[in-house]
Amino acid sequence: MKQKIDFWNPELYKNKHAFVYDYGTDLIGILKPQKHERILDLGCGSGQLTATISKLVAGVVGMDKSLQMIRSAQHTYPQLDFQVGNAASFSFKQPFDAIFSNATLHWVLDYKAAIACMYQHLKPSGRLVLEFGGKDNVKAIVQQLQKSLITRGYTTQSQLNCWFFPSIGTYTSALEAQGFTVTLAHYFDRPTPLADEQTGIKDWLSMFASSFFIDVDKKDILSIQNEVQEQLKPLLLKNGTWLADYRRIRITAYK
């Protein structure tokens, strides 16, 4: 199967999926950035939360694996420091007071490498403030997508494993094994309104699940997206609003 290198579409992200960073504002409240601090925003996307943090601290670096997203962030906030980097293998010369990460770590399958890298890049007593998809995140959407792929013969695509949605136990144990002290771990449902009643699930699939459609015929992509949305109506369309079945993990930990 072909690999897609960088499927992120900054415009679709900002126009229809701004909830990703809107929800993250809450997490900045947990981070409680201090004036003297230098912070890493790991998985900064198009940079909105990096910009909010920058107003509160001495320094912030926004890092993202997607060059498209980093270009968009640099274009919107030319005064800020944005860098392309992989969460499981990044490298900076100076350690940070805190690492903040919103809606990114579920994309990092090698979570132990990411945890080791975050540990290395924190000052002693430095903190992690993380939020990402937890066990059974978007389960109904994924199950229906797999079903629709299989029905049309796309078995390989249906088995794609591009997300890591751990339980609290798995993630906090790995943090502790690395040497972190975990002070908060919260697992909760967060039904997430999607922007458009007509195309909500289809837009979500285009934005976040495009890897499942590698080597799928164009006509089948459309029919799968339509079918997934149609089948999910009874479960996820509530009074004209799509509510994606997000489940989150929030974690605070200290080095």
Ligand code: BEZ
């Ligand atoms: C999430 O934020 O939970 C998420 C985003 C994209 C794909 C899967 C999950």
